Amino acid sequence: MLITEQIIIMLAALVLLTAFAMLVQRKMYGLISLFTWQGIFLAMATAFVGYVSHRHHLYISSVLTLILKVILLPYILRELINRLKIDREIETVVNVPITMLIGVVLVIFSYHLTSPVRELSTSATQSIIAIALATVMIGLLMMITRRKAVTQIIGFLAMENGLFFAAVTATYGMPLVVELGVAIDILIAAFIFGIFFLHINTTFDSLDVDQMARLKEE
């Protein structure tokens, strides 16, 4: 196996590792730096896949990831946290061992689910689609288990990282129109969170989602 392919696989492992670390990170700033690292690994992996497969449009995707997920989104999130003065807030994570175990089960499940794709894939990065799906699932798990609005959003963004990773490794990226559109959507979404955090904070006096449980069925 070529050294570049080995590097891609290592980067994929690092993406998954950061996803697991995010699952249990309790501090806001820590979470954002983990998200930033995930973005860096993702951008590097994208560039390497572009190099191995000679698809040069992937370099554009890589730069786009770098700008959006490593610079812009972490900056927006940090700004919000500073402005809302929740930088010292620490969130207890419900039962760390069990959350980790569920994460592991999700990885195995993803490997099982994507087996038909791996059989058909000719690319050297075939087993990475399972890692990508696992990252999506772990992002989902994070959104369900966490109670703070900011953490839920970071889970959402991590999930989107997984989706992007799947597109890059399974099909060498979606067509550029689609990729640009997705990037714009994510950016709009980020601005909406910003507006939302301010509203939630003023209405509920905290960014705790548990406060929001008024709308229930009797």
Add this chain to the structure above:
Amino acid sequence: MSLLILLFLPLFSALVLAIVGDKKFSYELNIIASAATFVAGVDLAVSVYLGGSMLVWDKYFFVDAFNVYLAVLTSFVSMTTAIFSRRYMKREREKGKVGHRSMRFYHAMFQLFIFAMLLCLLTNNIGVLWIAMELATLSTVLLVSLYRTPGAIEAAWKYFILCGVGIAQALFGTVLLYFAAERVLGEGGDALLWTNLAQYSDKLEPTILSLAFVFLMVGYGTKVGLAPLHNWLPDAHSEGPTPVSAVLSGLLLNIALYALVRCKTIVDGATHTHHAGYIMMGFGLLSILVGAFSLLRQKDIKRLFSYSSIEHMGIATFAFGLGGTIATYGALLHMLMHSLTKSSIFYSVGHASQMHSTQEIDKIKGLIKGNPYVGWGLVFGAMAIVGMPPFGIFISEFLILTATMKDAPWVAPLLLLGLVVAFAAIFKKVQPMTGGPVPDYQKRLKVASVPVILHLVLVLAIGLYMPVFLNNWFYKAVEILK
């Protein structure tokens, strides 16, 4: 040309309305923009009706009998909702429920939302379809939270998180679809075009497509409001402004179902089995039952009718899953009839809750005496929605039921149970609200009666006599979906 106008007029109007802001004439401007969009929609429909399906702009847009009827419906309901929202939102503004900036925002987002829905319908690229769907979600999230009450914020947050998760699954499904298509159609944008996918669907790898469909079903199904992923829907409908509830129920759910049905045709072509159909039937049936039984417990008038939307989208999904000429025809008609009826009901409901300053069913009384337009509008709307003849929904439900008896007789009792429960529940709730004397706290208001009457007359007219062009149109769409 009419396609260009249809698509970019709402986008342009969104910009204009964002710039002019909250002026006396922005309510009328909103109506004029939506009406012009509707005219463009009709024009496009006529050219498709006469000339058949067409590709526009280097294959990027595709119009056929299936999406053009939804495009006309979307622009029509947007227009009537704009008419309704003029009186309704002006009053909310006077009461101070929305401020100066929110009102500017409301108009701009309303038009942006229409643009997103029309883009969903007309694009030929499933990737762009996903993007437009996400745009529609994001613009409505902000509309749902317009009142800034704790309830509205909570509903919008729930809507955003649940649909965000759902739509992410749909993107994964799209990636898988592209993975399979790319091996047959080559790299690049062409592998994501409907027209190509439909043409070469039997060459696509069946195992991957069945896997992709599961993700697409969960993803777009969340947006259709199918049980068990429906939790966002009643909250978003009850806490947002009423015009938004009308377009959410009447239009957005249809658009998501449209995306799902298109995906199903491709998957069916590849797998040559009925698996995708069975999955849709299962989700549909569950939604019918969950929706119908939840109706019984509702205390809030807008929540009541949002559960009814879950039930009706369940019926349409079930019918598309069942397949065959009669069921598909029934499903297409049902989407049309449900949109018109449900949005008209929400118009009446909006006025009723303004008259009583509450959404609680127990406190709303004497609507017919208080204001015949609102009272009778709600009575006839309720009759139409539960499927009483001669309204159009009776026809579509009857067709779907006949097809079920023929092709899947063992589920017919369950379907019938859902319909009967919904019938009973809605009548039990609506009857006390409309009859009886006027309570002293009821306010007399001027209402926007035109949209309600227009919608109900259309539903009644189609129930009595199916116009030939509509009939031909539906048959062409059935042919595409077979």
